[in-house]
Amino acid sequence: MIKINKDTVPIELDVLRKRLMSENLTPEKEYNELKNPLKETVRECLMKEQGHLCAYCMRRIPDGRVAGTQIPGITLEHYIARNSKSVTVTGTGLGVDYNNLLAVCSGGRVPKGTYTDNEMTCDAIRGNKPLTVNPLDESTLATIYYKNNGEIAARDSIIEKDLVNTLNLNCVKYSSLPDGRKKALEPIEEHIASFTDVGDILDECKKLLNDLESETDPKTQYCGILIWWLKDYIEALET
Numbered sequence: 001m002i003k004i005n006k007d008t009v010p011i012e013l014d015v016l017r018k019r020l021m022s023e024n025l026t027p028e029k030e031y032n033e034l035k036n037p038l039k040e041t042v043r044e045c046l047m048k049e050q051g052h053l054c055a056y057c058m059r060r061i062p063d064g065r066v067a068g069t070q071i072p073g074i075t076l077e078h079y080i081a082r083n084s085k086s087v088t089v090t091g092t093g094l095g096v097d098y099n100n101l102l103a104v105c106s107g108g109r110v111p112k113g114t115y116t117d118n119e120m121t122c123d124a125i126r127g128n129k130p131l132t133v134n135p136l137d138e139s140t141l142a143t144i145y146y147k148n149n150g151e152i153a154a155r156d157s158i159i160e161k162d163l164v165n166t167l168n169l170n171c172v173k174y175s176s177l178p179d180g181r182k183k184a185l186e187p188i189e190e191h192i193a194s195f196t197d198v199g200d201i202l203d204e205c206k207k208l209l210n211d212l213e214s215e216t217d218p219k220t221q222y223c224g225i226l227i228w229w230l231k232d233y234i235e236a237l238e239t
Contacts (some may be wrong), residue, residue: 001056001152001163002224003119003138007049010037010097021093027082030095043074045104051219055102055135056122056167057177058222063105071109079136081128102135108174119173126166133162145232146225150182184222185229192233203236205230 016038020030034042047061054061055077061072067156079102082095095102107124108115119126134140143155144163151170154160157213163169171177195201209230212223220226 001133001135001141001144001169002097003141004050004055004102004135005097005150006136007045008196010038010041010045013096013098016097017093017096018097024091025095026090027078029194031078032095034096036184037075042072042098042101043103045098045231046101046188047074048217050103050217051217051223053219053221053223054105054122056104057107057169057175057225059105059107059177060221061103061174062217066106066109071106073106075106075123077104077123079131079134081130083128085105085117098179099136108171119171119205120169121168121171121177123173125168126225129161129166131166133167141201144224144228146181146228147178150178150180150185150225152177154182154223179203179223184220185225188226188229198237202234205234205237216224 013034016033017030020033020147025033050061050151052061054063066071066073078095078098080094086125091099104122107122108120109124132140133144141190143159145153145155147153152161171175172179191208192204195204209227212220212227215223
């Protein structure tokens, strides 16, 4: 998971939000008013600012695993759930607030009935549960690290619970997320291992890190583990 930098709110969405706030609706009813073609515009804007990666697991979106089905390849996720029992205030505009919206993958919704809830990922398993980890807030990502087997973890126990339990980001049944991360990292590890001079290794790590952090759209799938690994390696070389 990496920090997502929000772009400008689509003008039509801002107009819709202001109108719906004046109607004093619940977030759920507000969201029901978001229809195509504006809904598709919002999807495209979210995917572009996220580099066509799921905000949580960092798989490529639209999700190719659901091609040819009735399940959309991208889900509009509300970071603060629009139908959570804790969200009872009306007239907030939360249901169509661009700064509350993320693009996420299908998470295992298809084939229907193939996977149990604990075999799904991202918002498909999260449901309406609240989160502390937030891809829009870099401070909540600071303790995240990755294990040698590709699993994601965090030094903060609350953040780790979000990652591992609420979002199931170490799922192996449907997504094979740890294996996907590990395979994404292997080419970089092999490339760096081809250097022998410490100075050259450090320079190359910094170059690769800059390249990854400079990506806009598309971003490299599972780039979170790549960025973390390079930063960790650079820190080890410089100490």
